[in-house]
Amino acid sequence: MARTRTSISDLAQQLGISISTVSRALADHPSISDATKKKVWKLAKALHYQPNHMAAGLRKGRSNLLGVIVPHIDGHFFTMVVKGIEAVAAKAGYNVLICQSNEDVVHEQKNIETLLNAQVEGILVSLARTTRTFTHFEKVRMQQIPLVFFDRVLDGLDVSAVVIDDREGGYQATKHLLERGYRRIAHFCGPQHLNIYKNRRQGYLDALHEYGLPVVEELIFNCDMTLEDGERGIDYLLSLPEPPDAVFSSSDFSVVGALQLLKQRGVRVPQDMALVGFSNETFTSFTDPLLTSVDQRCEQMGQAAVRLFLEMREENDGLFSPRRVVLQPDLMVRGSSGTKPNQA
Amino acid sequence: MARTRTSISDLAQQLGISISTVSRALADHPSISDATKKKVWKLAKALHYQPNHMAAGLRKGRSNLLGVIVPHIDGHFFTMVVKGIEAVAAKAGYNVLICQSNEDVVHEQKNIETLLNAQVEGILVSLARTTRTFTHFEKVRMQQIPLVFFDRVLDGLDVSAVVIDDREGGYQATKHLLERGYRRIAHFCGPQHLNIYKNRRQGYLDALHEYGLPVVEELIFNCDMTLEDGERGIDYLLSLPEPPDAVFSSSDFSVVGALQLLKQRGVRVPQDMALVGFSNETFTSFTDPLLTSVDQRCEQMGQAAVRLFLEMREENDGLFSPRRVVLQPDLMVRGSSGTKPNQA
DNA sequence: CAAGTTTGCGCAAAGATTTGCATAAAAACA
DNA sequence: TGTTTTTATGCAAATCTTTGCGCAAACTTG
Structure with a gap:
């Protein structure tokens, strides 16, 4: 019998009133009498409407529906961002559709298609590392769907975004090492077309500059920031005639x-080599x-991204003036960057 | 002007053909001529339909839409399960709605409401640790929506589920320690109403039994499996007159x-105390x-869960006979359980 | 050339809900 | 009692797409 679930018209029929009355009653519309409302609600509950x-x-x-595209949810960072997103989105009555691009631009394109198909009302995205063009987002723009970037933004793009002050983060990290007495500081940095890596590197340079130290190019190791890259990077640095005494890594x-x-290799941390990372992953x-x-x-970032989306949605005149939110990072000092003993 | 996006009827109007023809053309229906199809496709692309x-x-x-409820996506396990779920779901044309219960049964209830409201076609769920009743799932059953549990199932419930052979996992872990020469093996175990902890414990008991060792109740530490619980647990064990030489923990x-x-405390691992965990988290x-x-x-579990859902969906006669899939665990031996030196 | 088959397409209903406008009844007022 | 206002409800259109059925026209076959 009950091949189909109970609908609003079923309620109307059983109560002998019109569909529109039921609709309004369920929505608690003021122009419906309390008596009718109660009847409707009662039957709705009874029939599991x-x-x-x-x-x-x-x-x-x-x-x-609100669409979210993240590179992955393996680590701590995006997981927490997503948590922040969900909290605010839920409050605003949105369900969140999460897609992982797996750091792959082709996947990212597919994700966009998926989300558009699902009729999302907005898209929050943090770019894959391999993304260097913007073309697949044109479609989103064309359909007037609010688009908010977070954390990873394509450089020089005029879009709404919430980011942290990566330069400040890199600066603080490096300055911290300098204050602790380290002087020959290396840097692992990621793809420079992504704002985050570029800015963290800039912070590193700024701190060196402030201390009047020269920038030694051979101490800057470009890579993709994986665990293996870290091994390769340190291997390379140790092979130098004059190895560094500290590393600030963007990941x-x-x-x-x-x-x-x-x-x-028997190198002691932090006595022989101090380490500072970025992201404050759980495993730190x-x-x-x-x-x-x-x-x-992270959570604040997610929350801010949703709020930005909500603002853009309000301005339904279509010409969203891109806004940008900048969050301040926070250095968490732990054992890997202890005072350099021979300087203390 | 274009307040509304282009619809199928716009295409029909502009091409001077009927709506139904456009619909069928877009669906590549055989009874539409290639010429018409091409015209439609062309215009559709041009208008960004x-x-x-x-x-x-x-x-x-x-x-x-497919709904998923997990306790959290902080760790490695559920993250990977979700990955597996998404892969298979996407192939079957489903979008995945992920909810986190935060290990809280109240949240879990809300999640159910959310998913039902979103009209999901099925729900995959792994229970929160605090869930001890099944009432909030009745609604799902009532609406004839396929329900699949994975990993954490309420004990004694007759529902479809995909689990791993936790008993076997606990057995292998404990046997491994025994083979390596450890004899006084403690166990950290979680809430016994959850299948996973109960079965892991059973595996532990079985292995001891096989080696003819007595079960020492004071070596079994009940807790909620957090990091802090681990500290408390080991503190307790070290305070015993006769501390263990190994611990098998369910997390x-x-x-x-x-x-x-x-x-x-200066206790060497694994020489003085061997450790074996469960889940193979990244940070291991x-x-x-x-x-x-x-x-x-993990990934297999997610895939299997979706496949189970798809099977249930097929049997639209409504009386899904609950099925169960059991996956085999795999012991990953690493440094924390090295051979006991004085036995080697 | 008549009868039968295929091909290509349109009509209209259906699916559940919201909402502007109209209408009826009831209440208030003169 | 007649008129105005208020209150509660219904009608019907609108949202966009899919699909069963029917109808011609164009072929095929005997």
Whole structure:
């Protein structure tokens, strides 16, 4: 019998009233008498009525869906951002559709298609590392769908975004090492077309500059910031005629790689080599020694991104003036960057 | 002007053909001539036509949405399960709605409401640790929506589920320690109403039994498996008149807690105390020593869960006979359970 | 050339809900 | 009692797409 779920018209029929009255009663519309409302609510509960969001969405031109694209949710950072997103989105009545690009631009394009197909009302995205063009986002723009970037933004793009002050983060991290007495500081940096890596590197340079230290190009190691890259990076640095006494890495993952290889080689951390990472991943508290890292206010970032979307949605005149929110990072000092003994 | 996006009827109007022809052309229906199809496709592309999934869903009575409830996505396990879920779901044309219960049964109830409201076609769920009743799932059953549990199932419930052979995992882990020469093996175990902890414990007991060893109740530490619980647990064990020489923990998190406290106290791992965890979290490869752990085939679990859902969907006669899929765990031996030196 | 088959396409209903406008009944007022 | 106002409800259109059925026209076949 009950091949189909109970709909609003079923309620209307059984109560002998019109469909529109039921609709309004369920929405607690003021122009419906309390008596009728109560009747409707009672029957709705009895019949386990479940409003059909698709029909409502169709009529109202809304889906209550918010799309999110992140590179991955393996680590701590994006996971927490997503948490922040979900919290605020839920409050605003949105369901969140999460897609992982797996750091792959082709995947990212597919994700966009998926989300557009699902009729999302907005898209929040943090770019894959391999993304260097913007073409696949044109479609989103064309359809007037609010688009908010977070953390990773393509450089020089005029879009709404919430980012942290990566330069400040890099600066603080490097300055911290300098204050602790380290003087020959290396840097692991990522693809320079991404704002985050570019700015962290800039912070590193600024700190060196402030201390009147020269920038030694051979101490800057370009890579993709994986654990293996960290191993390779430290291997390279140790092979130099004059190895560094500290490394500031733009990612915690490569720091772990570095740490493991250093231990293997018998280099003591932080006595012989200090390490500072970026992102404040959970595992920074699991290693030995614990890792100093820059915290990124992940949850706040997610919350801010949703709020930005909500603002853009309000301005339905279509010409969203791109806005930008900048969060302040926070250096978490732990064992891997202890005072340099011979300087103390 | 273009307040509304281009719809199928716009195409029809501009081409001077009927709506139904356009619909069928877009669907590549055989009874439409190639010429017409090409015309339609061309215009559709030119006008950036985006099919409205909600309208289609409404008509077909489908949403293409699959709901997932997990306790959290902080760690490695659920993250990977979700990855597996997404892969198979995407192939079957489903979008995935992910909810986190934060290990809280109240949240879990809300998640259910959310998903039902979103008109999901099925729900995959892994229970929060605090969930001890099933009432909030009744609604799902009532609406004939396929429900699949994975990993954490309420004990004694007759529902479809995909789990790993936790007993076997606990058995292998404990047997491994026994083979390596450890004889006084403690166990950190979680809430016994959850299948996973109960079965892991059973595996532990079985292995002891096989070796003819007595079960020492004071060596079994009941807790919630957090990092802090691990610290408390090891603190307790070390305070015993006759402390253990190894610990098998039902979670990697409490192993890390244990490891940190052991280091603090100067107890060597694995010489003085071997450790084996469960879940094969990413950070098991970041600690020193690396942690031996039981791998749970996370991605496979996610895939299997979706496949189970798809099967249930097929049997639209409504009486899904609950099915169960059991995956085999895999012991990953690492440094924390090295051979006991005085036995080697 | 008549009868039968295929091909290409349109009509209209259906799916669940919202909402502007109209209408009826009831209440208030003169 | 007649007129105005208020209150509660219904009608019907609108949202966009899919699909069963029917109708011609164009072929094929005997």
